[in-house]
Amino acid sequence: MHANMDWLxxxxxxxPDAQAVIDAVTDDSWTYKELYERANIIANYFVTKGVIKGDRVAILAPNHIGYLDFFFACMQIGAIFIPLNWRLGNNELTYVLQDSKPKLLGVSPDFKEKVNQTNVDAEIIEIASNDYYKHLTYERHDVFVELKEEDPLAMIYTGGTTGKPKGVVLSHRSILWNALNTIVSWDLSAKDVTLITTPMFHTGGLNVYTLPLLLAGGTVVLSPDFYPEKAVHDLIKYRCTVVLFVPTMYHMIIQTKEFQEATFPDMRVFVSGGAPCPHRIYEAFHEKGIAFKEGYGLTEAGPNNFYIAPEEAIHKIGSVGKPMMFNDIKIVKDDGTVAKANEVGELVLRGYHAFEYYWNKPEETAEVIRDGWIHTGDLVKQDHDGYVFIVGRKKDMIISGGENVYPLEIEHWLEANERINEAAVVGLPDEKWGEIVTAFVSLKADVTEEELKEYCNQKLTRYKVPKKFYILEELPKTHVGKINKALLKEKYSLDQEKV
Incomplete structure (x- = not known):
């Protein structure tokens, strides 16, 4: 095994004796040496169970030290680490397991029932406590694996337009360069401490602060769930210096008495990601004199691509800043030319942190990676000073509470109901969730909003179920006969603001 791949x-x-990880529930903590010893035991266990280079190993659990045991074990033996989204409905989870075919699956007791319903054919390890690895029987193996930097290390599933998630393959190189880029561009060091409450099955939970800080020698505090009061308490208790939350979390945090009373003496900067951040949140931090800024990324690229100094963020509200040290960007208009200052175009990116390909999906890969550039599908503009602002998405995607929601999947399901004539789903602006999933339907037979919600709950993951239904005589159409979503959005966004 090349030491340069196994940077742990x-x-x-x-x-060796610096504090690497703390569990915010039990207060257990591990040094780098202890973290490595755990990963080593797990790697030996994997090999004993027949896991070889290129095999997939998955985990389905709330944030836990087990994620890091599995990740670093995979790094040692050339296996591919798959953190599974526990918010997925049974159909989607079954699809992901069939698509990735993991040889081995770590499961928290909370999700055992969920896994049983998928009939997955994999060796199951129960991750019931921080000491779960002590119950495993294994033989010591002297493993030498020839690894190249473009070999896959992790695969993170991201929502697909047709509702089928896509496995985004990140190589050893992608993950290392994202971490290096983040450390250098964001000025991270061994003195930094972060709290991770965003799920580690998200690229944000894994790749924004967890892996970069472990590479830099800092400390990562893991919390399995998010409660705004507890988050504020933990940031202070563990003397955190940097943290990432999604806007929905910030919306909840700034309303707590704990936040209003806290001074956060150790915090260098609060970062928001996952969706455009409401300006009210900037103001809440600014009033307290606390540094706050936004980031931008996607599973396919990093997810870290920009840097903005907190003192600039207050003058450039809504900007994600300038490209980081080791990635290039272009803003491309529909006609293929590069956008001038303040012109809107699609953001394309490239760098060693980019993903390698979508698992089993060569056509989709070729659509997104063209001539070495990743086409993000996000519309942005860059001002005269070089600061980039995210304007919107090419494909009407809705981001609610940091989760990507694709309208088409919900529309198909609604239209499958015999009482519904037509359906259109859009995201309407919402202070708490960023956007709320809103459905407009015309009917063939009477149905109540309650019945529609119940119907959606049968099939859709909770965050995809529309929070609001409008029942209309007829849905407005464009001159070519398509449902006019822009009109619905414009008209009912005003309604939202009046609420």
Missing amino acids: QSRVNIS
């Missing part, structure tokens, strides 16, 4: 081993050589 190099980190242990430099700072």
Whole structure:
């Protein structure tokens, strides 16, 4: 095994006794040396169970040290780490397991029932406590795996337009360069401490602060769930210096008495990601004199691509800043030319942090990666000073509470109901969720809003169920006969603002 791939081993050589990970529930903590020893045991267990280079190993659990045990074990033996989204409905989870065919699956007791319903054919490890690995029987193996930097290390599933999630394959190189880029561009060091409450099955939970800080020798505090009061308490208790939350979390945090009373003496900067951040949140931090800024990324690229100094963020509200050190961007208009200052175009990115391909999906890969550039499908503009602002999405995607929601999937399901004539789903602006999933339907037979919600709950993951239904005589159409979503959005956004 090339030592340069297994950077955890190099980190242990430099700072074996530094604190690497803390569990915010039990207060257990592990040094880098202890973290490495755990990963080593798990790697030996994987090999004992027949896991070889290229095999997939998955985990379905709330944030837990097990994620890091599995990730670093995969890094040692060349396996592919898959953190599974526990918010997925049974159909979607079954699809992901059939698509990725993991040889081995770590499961928290909370999700055992969920896994049983998928009939997955994999060796199951129950992750019931921080000491779960002590019950495993394994033989010691001296594994030498020839690894190239473009070999896959992790696969994170992201929502697909047709409702089928896509496995985004991140290589050893993608993950290392995202971490290096983040450390250098965001000025991270071994003195930094972060709290991770965003799910580690998201690229944000795994790749924004967890892996970069472990590479830098800092400390990562893991919390399995998010309660705004507890988050504020933990940030202070563990003397966190940097943190990422999604706007929905910030919306809840700034309303707590704890936030209003806190001074956060150790915090260098609060970062928002996952969706455009409401300006009210900037103001809440600014009033307290606390540094706050926004980031931008996607599973396919990093997810870190921009840097903005907190003191600039207050003058450039809504900007994600300028490209980081080791990635290039272009803003491309529909005609293929590069946009001038303040012109809107699609953001395209490239860098060593980019993903390699979509698992089993060559056509989709070729659509997104063209001539080495990742086409993000996001519309942006860059001002005269070089600061980039996200304007919207090419494909009407809705981001609610940091989760991507694709209208088509919900529309298909609604239209499958014999009492519904037509359906259109859009995101309407909402202070708490960023956007709320809103459905407009015309009917063939009477149906109540309550019945529609219940119907959606049968099939859709909770965050995809429309929070609001409008029952209309007829849905407005464009001159070519398509449902006019822009009109619905414009008209009913005003209604939202009046609420």
